[in-house]
Amino acid sequence: CIVFSLLLTSRVKRLGSRLNVITYPSLIARRYGEGPSNIVVICAFIANLGFLASQFVAMTSMLITITGWSMPVSFVISTVVTVFYSSVGGYRAVTYTTWFQAILILLGTFVLGFPIAAHGIGGVEQVFTLPEEWFDFGRNGWATTIALAVSTTLSYQTGMAHYTSCFSAKDEKSARRGILWAALMVLLIAFSVTFMGLAAKVLMPDLPESVSPYIALIKELF
Numbered sequence: 001c002i003v004f005s006l007l008l009t010s011r012v013k014r015l016g017s018r019l020n021v022i023t024y025p026s027l028i029a030r031r032y033g034e035g036p037s038n039i040v041v042i043c044a045f046i047a048n049l050g051f052l053a054s055q056f057v058a059m060t061s062m063l064i065t066i067t068g069w070s071m072p073v074s075f076v077i078s079t080v081v082t083v084f085y086s087s088v089g090g091y092r093a094v095t096y097t098t099w100f101q102a103i104l105i106l107l108g109t110f111v112l113g114f115p116i117a118a119h120g121i122g123g124v125e126q127v128f129t130l131p132e133e134w135f136d137f138g139r140n141g142w143a144t145t146i147a148l149a150v151s152t153t154l155s156y157q158t159g160m161a162h163y164t165s166c167f168s169a170k171d172e173k174s175a176r177r178g179i180l181w182a183a184l185m186v187l188l189i190a191f192s193v194t195f196m197g198l199a200a201k202v203l204m205p206d207l208p209e210s211v212s213p214y215i216a217l218i219k220e221l222f
Helices: 002-007 009-019 024-032 034-067 071-121 124-129 142-156 160-168 172-203 213-221
Strands: none
Touching (some): 002 172, 009 160, 034 071, 071 172, 071 213, 124 172, 172 213
16 A cells, blocks of 8 residues: 555556546556457456455355344345445445445454453463464565565555546545555554454464454453
């Protein structure tokens, strides 16, 4: 997020305003023609099939956990709600929903989850009683670690949603500031959920990997 904000947000916003485009395929079409734009659309469609499927499965799983409803019912409800507000409200509805969800996640993980988990295990330092290799970032080999870091950073620069966000921003400053805020929120959320997972393992050493550590932690604490 930070690399994209510092290097690309202003350029993307200026380019979008100059070419009068609001989507990534439109940008490619104006710059390079319809042929490359069609390739982008096809690639995006294929990539988003798996992405959207995983999102719908995640929503279904959460609805099942909260309500106890069957999988078909939960899947249909979550899909209909998502498609409805996206198609009726457009990009504005998606933006508001994303902010609302981000705030809920931040409250649930950083504001509530992190301090409750720390209190439940008797202090933050208790996570360091776990095996030492869990904290070794290079245990899979530094080549793998560096490759993951580089590929993840570069892949963010190619996400079409990030270009669309820049195009729709009020100005260059808003686009840059928005992505920096997103980076901060992602950092806090990632830190909190990682800590909650470690705390779950401290409380329940025999917790299997197939069980969500966060759900198990909440049940254990309450």
